[in-house]
Amino acid sequence: MASTAVNEQLDDHIEDHAHEHHDNFITKYIFSTDHKTIAKQYLITGIFWAIIGGGMSLVFRLQLGFPEAQLEWLRPFLGKWITTSGKLDPEFYLALVTMHGTIMVFFVLTAGLSGTFSNYLIPLQIGARDMASGFMNMLSYWFFFVSSVVMFISLFIETGPASGGWVIYPPLSALPQAMSGSGLGMTLWLVSMALFIVSTLLGGINYITTIINLRTKGMSFAKLPLTIWAFFLTAVIGLLSFPVLLGAALLLIFDRSFGTSFYLSDIYIAGEALPNMGGSPILFQHLFWFLGHPEVYIVLLPALGITSEIIATNSRKPIFGYKAMIISMLGITVLSFVVWAHHMFVSGMNPFLGSIFMLLTLIIAVPSAVKVFNYLTTLWKGNIVFTPAMLFSIGLVSFFISGGLTGLFVGNSAIDIQLHDTYFIVAHFHLVMGSAAFFGMLAGIYHWFPKMFGRMMDSKLGYIHFWISFVGIYMVFFPMHYIGIAGFPRRYYSFTNFDAFSTFVDLNSFVSVAAILTFGAQFIFLFNFFYSIFRGKKAPANPWRSNTLEWTTPRNPGHGNWPGEIPSVHRWPYDYSKPGAKEDYIPQHIPLSETPESNLQHETRFVKEEKVSAKT
């Protein structure tokens, strides 16, 4: 097997050089090619962005919940974006909304989630020394870093960051006359995103190559943990869809800077008619959502993969329907590419297209439903240990149900006429993709922290963090359904101009208070995280008594992950509470021949094969 050959070579390499490696600070922590360090870099950068992105949401929630409030005290932070009357500038409000979306979707939930856990877990769980190309992996992070720097700089420029919504629909985003954020801020946004796409592609190619080629002996695709399946499919989706966003962005750059008319036509703005003719703003929407919709699954699939692993481990039960879970994820992967125009039912595109996309959109609900039922059945008759990771995973399933079901409303074009671009949509996607993916990320951090840093996080603080976040997130997003059904449009600076939107003042204040509370609770996590890195209790080798390969490495795995030979794999990763077994878990590297008491009928036949291959 090719993969084994590569691993053997790497083994030799490591044995030869094990004592010659003298990493200095820079090669060890900054320009590192070790997937574990790169994962931590992604994680820390993601946490940084989450604080910024979350903080922004508090500022605009203050405006929405307390439109009369004096925000003079924010002047030290926001400067001239607080008007002379002590109010938030309406254009900066839009900038905040835009940057909140961009940061959360791309920098936190794509890079921070997928970047962290794909990098960290792929080599450890498939039994590889490192990624296929450590150098490309390092480049991937540093492209992301530069992209982050550019985006961060754009927050401080005089005309403000991009502010046409995270979807940056032209002509608004193409014309600096239309709003000040469409000037330099938009340019920086596009540059940053182009770099980000490069980073994602470098990472994605690496993830896919590694999973296909570097699996350890015995680790067939049918024995891969669901996390790895999720990361694999996520990388495939990213590889196919992100280039389309690059194309869309490139055409937008041409329209902005080189006078082309891909998206512009018939425009009279700021007292003059523009020369652009023949372009179509709808074209941009098609291109954008061709990435934009798969992006939802890029964010969600890793979270679902992580959850599958954590729920199985802590229910002390095999994940129910391993194959069905993989098939559902494959189904979601394929379907995610053919539903994009459900974001455009009332964009003016042909209504016939709307009916096709409605059909395809509602089909994608079937694999999602299968996943939910499988999670529920995994919990059924389990023996559930509520680690903080488990709590967050259960929370994720709850959000996934609540937000997923409202997808059946907005995916139905006739209902979407009323709900499109209202708070109902805000509630829907914040629950199903925002909060669910965020909980997946937190669950992953709590679960793999002992492996990452060799220490335990405090579980009591984890419980407090979970309960405030879980209740808080429902208090923030559940009320938005009512506000949305009443027709309140999103991205509104204030609702005072309309009689139709004069209700729900109290509810909006309630949501804002809940948001502040929920955001505050994240500092409990931050404290726990950073404190435990240095002062946490030392972690045992396998704290959750889990089956996957990463727990066979030393407490602080070095470069190359396993000091000796890489363990080979003999069974699937979900042998929990197997009847007859001594313990309630049997790790993947334990040969079937060592567990005759618990082998199932079809497994006894593999025992002989195992013995034969062991001799050769």
Added chain:
Amino acid sequence: MIGFSIAVGVFLILAILLLIFRLHTLMSVVKKSDEKVGSGSNKTNAMLFMVFLVLGFILLFWYSIKNFDVYQIPIASEHGVITDRLFWITMGITGVVFIITQILLFYFSYKYQHNPDRSALFFPENNKLEMIWTIVPAIVLTSLVVYGLVVWNKVMAPAPQNSEVVEILGYQFAWKVRYPGKDETLGAYDFRKVDATNEFGLDFSDRATYDDFTPRELHLPKGQPVEFRIRARDVLHSVFAPHFRLKMDAVPGMPTRFWFVPTKTTAEMRIETGNPDFNYEIACTEVCGRGHFSMRLLVVVEEPEAYEKWKSEQEPWLSKNPEYLTQVPDNLKEVAMIKSQIETTTLNRR
């Protein structure tokens, strides 16, 4: 000074919290409570899930019932009745699924909390179950799709021949409306002809423009089909009339349309809502810049007779702006003056 004392207060609180945390950590090391699986906190968490479930549902039902009239705004169009029916049918179906799955999720979490004397059931797969929960959702979803398609096709069907046509133009940051006038045809326009006065970019080489009028409010007849011809001249906007359950983007360079039948006059809605100041409104729902939240257009729905009377009282745009006669080609000047009811005397006066 206040700032300083707040800072000291926050610092003290944080210090106390840190102390409690350290104490608790040391205690747990002494008691070795962390090393046990399924300790006291496991029970607490399981209980809390049940508490959350019960309180959550109570709150959900209480608020949904109490505030039904606040979030369910009255419907004032024919198609609104059927799209809302679809909405509430979907709500019924998803509501049942929501309640069942959330109960199962939290109940299972509670019921099957860790117990050292018990071991979990090894239950890796069951194809029959998988088939059931693939096929049942598929059937339910198919019926929702079919129903949705029927409704969607009805709403999006071409407007009836006798529809009242109104043009709505979106720009930063307001709406303008234009009626076709007596000839019942909207005149041509060209964005290059737009200026501060001629906001629609009316093209005066088309004789249909001469009697077009552009009132400040949008008037609509009750019980008659109305077709909105929607366009934008700078960036994307979106026409949203919540009571009519109507939404359609306004796209520069690509006119869009939406037709519907208003079913209640403004006066009738004032009685229904008990609000004597009620007015229909159109808002913008596609972010368009600084003033996005202030693009309000007032809509008045009247009985057909009142509507016709109102229409006949409107002056054509050209007669209000007779200086644009210079843009009319010479051979059409006379037609323009007749259609727009400009009298020679008014011209001479100018």
